[in-house]
Structure formats: structure tokens, C-alpha cells
Amino acid sequence: MRIGELASASGISRDSLRFYERAGLLKARRQQNGYRDYPAEAVQLLLYIKTAQKLGFSLAEIGTNLARLRTAPDQDAAVGALLADKLQVVEQRLDELTALRNELRNRLGQTCPLRLQPSVGVETRTGPERAARRLDF
Amino acid sequence: MRIGELASASGISRDSLRFYERAGLLKARRQQNGYRDYPAEAVQLLLYIKTAQKLGFSLAEIGTNLARLRTAPDQDAAVGALLADKLQVVEQRLDELTALRNELRNRLGQTCPLRLQPSVGVETRTGPERAARRLDF
DNA sequence: CTAAAGCCTGGAGTACACTCCAAGGTCAAG
DNA sequence: CTTGACCTTGGAGTGTACTCCAGGCTTTAG
Structure with missing residues (x-):
């Protein structure tokens, strides 16, 4: 999935997606030509980010939460805790x-x-x- | 009431109060020495501004609302409408x-x-x- | 009378979250 | 083989809401 497709699927501008990448929220692997390549799950992730923003979380906080999640020993528990917090x-x-x-x-x-x-x-x-x-x- | 007093009464910094003045939200008359002089009602006004901010209104919107209120032909009705909107x-x-x-x-x-x-x-x-x-x- | 606290102005700096732009590479259609 | 849509980067600019500072006057307490 390229950036334009993800942008229209998520309702978030291309520029914002690149901005999120710089902020460490959303990584992308690259195609041979250098184009960003996103997995389908990225849409869900962006919906989550939007929700978290609505709740008043800054992008920095969201990034920290996501990073914590990715490295959590028990991911299910970590997810549960995060949802409970929210x-x-x-x-x-x-x-x-x-x-x-x-x-x-x-x-x-x-x-x-x-x-x-x-x-x-x-x-x-x-x-x-x-x-x-x-x-x- | 001088700016420092209003600041501690409202919990809003002196700098912010001067900023609000530049933004057209909060005017002050001046003493002979040039110091700002606020009426006691300013505290209520600031509480209102805080509330409106919590509701997601920008300072610009709040300013517009206040201006509209001040020039409304029927102020009671205008106030009622604004509260109803909120x-x-x-x-x-x-x-x-x-x-x-x-x-x-x-x-x-x-x-x-x-x-x-x-x-x-x-x-x-x-x-x-x-x-x-x-x-x- | 002096020191500290408080006030003034104008302007610079900060944080956040974008948003836009220039200059250029890639790719499919006609 | 050109046109147009799409992608890349780095960097500049925007809007919001402060926040801080320098340089200087005023007021109050001792």
C-alpha cells in the first residue's frame, strides 16, 4: 500500500503521514523505487492514533505508548492496560x-x-x- | 484590581492576561501610572474563557462570541442563545x-x-x- | 533612601501539529 | 516519448497559545 492509498483510506494527509513517520509513530518499509510501502494494518493503527488524539494525547505520548506496546513482555496484558487507562x-x-x-x-x-x-x-x-x-x- | 491580583485570582498568568488583551478578549482601563486596572467581574469572565477553552473553542472564537454579546440588541437573549449553543x-x-x-x-x-x-x-x-x-x- | 516587588512595552522564543514548496525521480497510458 | 499522476527529500512557513526577556518606570516596606 502506497502513501496516497493509505492517505485516502485513513483520511490523513500524505504530509501528515510523513510527519508521523518522522515522529516515530508510523514506520514504512520501502519498495525498490524508494516509495513507502504500508501494510493493511496501518489503517487501523491510524484510526487508533486519531482516537488517542481525540482523547487529548499528544503525538509524543501516543508514540511512547506504541513503543511500550511493541516491547512489552506480555503484549496482551499491555494492550489491556492501555485500553483500561484510556x-x-x-x-x-x-x-x-x-x-x-x-x-x-x-x-x-x-x-x-x-x-x-x-x-x-x-x-x-x-x-x-x-x-x-x-x-x- | 491590578494584573498580578487578577492573575492569582483567576489562575491565569500575567503574560497570558496581556496576551488575551492583545487578542481582544479582555480589555483593561488604565491607572494614572499606566498600570492595568481590572474590574472584579474580570475574574468571572476569565472563568468563562477557561470553560470555553475546555469545550474546544479557540481564543478567536471566544473573542467573537464576547464581541457579539456586547453588541447584541437583546443581551439576555444573546446570552441565552450562547449558553444553549454551548x-x-x-x-x-x-x-x-x-x-x-x-x-x-x-x-x-x-x-x-x-x-x-x-x-x-x-x-x-x-x-x-x-x-x-x-x-x- | 534603598531594595524588592510589581508594573510597562516590544519583541523573541517555544511547542505542537501540521502544511506547503521546490527540485527531482518513477511509472502507466496514449 | 511525452504527459500527468504519483512518489521522494529537505526545509521553510503557519496558526495557536502561550512564555520569557530586556530595559525601564512605579510603588511599598524597612
């Missing part, structure tokens, strides 16, 4: 978002959840009737 | 994360959720017994 991250993020959602719902039910002036801290000193015009937010 | 974003993200969590849980229950070779696409051609050693992931 699951934890996801659940923590879910909790945060749920809290945020509840807060937003509460604020929507109120008149005046946060106050800020029309232009915070700027010389809007045109009189007391202007000072009274506050932005509810 | 709520939607949060709920969408919750859905995505929930799907991801379910996927992770499923994979944890399986033997072999994703397959990749010890070093994807690299000359690990040491024999068939090596090829059989695949990484479940």
Missing part, C-alpha cells in the same frame, strides 16, 4: 462534561448567571445610567 | 465520548480488538514464528 480518561472526561452540562442547564434556568460589563474595564464612564446596563452572562 | 456542544461531546467508552469496554472484553505488527512495516522478517507474534491492540 477508558479511565474517557470516563473522567465524561464526568467533567456532565458537570459542565448541569452547570449550563442551571444557568439557562436563571436570569443572570454571570455579570460582565459591555466592554470590560474600558472607559464607559458616561454616567450612572450606563453603569447600570450590565451584561448578564 | 450546552449543545457539551451534549454532542458527551455522546461521542459515551460511544468511545462503549467501544473501549467492548474491546476490553475481547481478545484481539486491533491487530498490528511489532513494528509496523519494518523488516521484521526473521521467520514465520516471528510473523505469528502479532500485537493485539
Whole structure:
């Protein structure tokens, strides 16, 4: 599989794939002509990378995880641990978002959840009737 | 309120506050000596900015939202709309994360959720017994 | 009065993750 | 045998969000 094919199969640009290679995330063997040659599994790997990115992992972290995986004595266990870690991250993020959602719902039910002036801290000193015009937010 | 006070009250560095000012997010009036002077509400505004950032909004988007708010004919309505929008974003993200969590849980229950070779696409051609050693992931 | 802490500005530097470009090699179709 | 699509490299440029620094003024504590 050449780079263009992998790019369209994974939805990741050729340039990004080469960038990932430099970053040590995705190696490729080479054809006689020097073209990169990817195995079919690379698509899955890229999907994984995308997912990990969505979870807030940097490419460096993802690379470290992948490297650790490749050298783990018990790969099944290592994979399990990694997935479990990710699951934890996801659940923590879910909790945060749920809290945020509840807060937003509460604020929507109120008149005046946060106050800020029309232009915070700027010389809007045109009189007391202007000072009274506050932005509810 | 001077910049250092606001920095410690909001947990945002002085440099960042000045950066936000350049970005148009946070204006400050000035004291006679040229020092920035912030109203107490600035703390709330910064908490809002932090929240919006957590939601994935760029500073530019946040700035646009704030500007729109300040010039809205009906500020209460505008605020309500913005909160409702944010709520939607949060709920969408919750859905995505929930799907991801379910996927992770499923994979944890399986033997072999994703397959990749010890070093994807690299000359690990040491024999068939090596090829059989695949990484479940 | 001095020292330390705090503030100012402009500008440079950093980290991350791309994205684009130039100059050139490869390959299949017409 | 040329055209066009695809590939190679190295390196420069982009956007985001800071972060740090130099050089200099202001304020506060002792």
C-alpha cells in the first residue's frame, strides 16, 4: 500500500503521514523505487492514533505508548492496560462534561448567571445610567 | 484590581492576561501610572474563557462570541442563545465520548480488538514464528 | 533612601501539529 | 516519448497559545 492509498483510506494527509513517520509513530518499509510501502494494518493503527488524539494525547505520548506496546513482555496484558487507562480518561472526561452540562442547564434556568460589563474595564464612564446596563452572562 | 491580583485570582498568568488583551478578549482601563486596572467581574469572565477553552473553542472564537454579546440588541437573549449553543456542544461531546467508552469496554472484553505488527512495516522478517507474534491492540 | 516587588512595552522564543514548496525521480497510458 | 499522476527529500512557513526577556518606570516596606 502506497502513501496516497493509505492517505485516502485513513483520511490523513500524505504530509501528515510523513510527519508521523518522522515522529516515530508510523514506520514504512520501502519498495525498490524508494516509495513507502504500508501494510493493511496501518489503517487501523491510524484510526487508533486519531482516537488517542481525540482523547487529548499528544503525538509524543501516543508514540511512547506504541513503543511500550511493541516491547512489552506480555503484549496482551499491555494492550489491556492501555485500553483500561484510556477508558479511565474517557470516563473522567465524561464526568467533567456532565458537570459542565448541569452547570449550563442551571444557568439557562436563571436570569443572570454571570455579570460582565459591555466592554470590560474600558472607559464607559458616561454616567450612572450606563453603569447600570450590565451584561448578564 | 491590578494584573498580578487578577492573575492569582483567576489562575491565569500575567503574560497570558496581556496576551488575551492583545487578542481582544479582555480589555483593561488604565491607572494614572499606566498600570492595568481590572474590574472584579474580570475574574468571572476569565472563568468563562477557561470553560470555553475546555469545550474546544479557540481564543478567536471566544473573542467573537464576547464581541457579539456586547453588541447584541437583546443581551439576555444573546446570552441565552450562547449558553444553549454551548450546552449543545457539551451534549454532542458527551455522546461521542459515551460511544468511545462503549467501544473501549467492548474491546476490553475481547481478545484481539486491533491487530498490528511489532513494528509496523519494518523488516521484521526473521521467520514465520516471528510473523505469528502479532500485537493485539 | 534603598531594595524588592510589581508594573510597562516590544519583541523573541517555544511547542505542537501540521502544511506547503521546490527540485527531482518513477511509472502507466496514449 | 511525452504527459500527468504519483512518489521522494529537505526545509521553510503557519496558526495557536502561550512564555520569557530586556530595559525601564512605579510603588511599598524597612
